[in-house]
C-alpha cells in the first residue's frame with residue numbers, strides 16, 4: 416500500500432463526504448447521532464466492515480459523538496485504503 420502525497424489526497428477528496436478533513440496523517444470526521452445507541456450501532460457496522468477488510472479506524476466515542484481518524488499505520492500516512500474505508504463509512508451513516 417502506497418502513501419498518498421498531498422496532491423493525490425486532494426484529488427481524491429471529492430470522492431468522500433465534504434465533512435472529511437485532512438488533519439496531518441489522518442482523514443478526520445466528527446459525527447453526531449441522536450443518542451449513544453445510534454452512535455454505537457454505527458460503530459458496530461463500521462467495525463464489521465473494518466475487520467473484514469483488515470483496515471481499522473482510530474476513533475473515539477462520547478455518548479452521541481463519534482470522532483474518526485483514518486490512517487494507514489503501515490505507511491505512516493493516508494493511503495487508498497483510508498479513502499475506501501471513508502467511502503464505506505459515508506454509506507453507513
Ligand SMILES: C[C@H](O)[C@H](O)[C@H]1CNC2=NC(N)=NC(=O)C2=N1
Nearest residue numbers: 469470471472486487488489490
Ligand atoms: C496485519 C494487518 O493486516 C495489519 O496490521 C493491518 C491491520 N489494520 C490496519 N488498520 C489501519 N488503519 N492501518 C494499518 O496499517 C493496518 N494494518
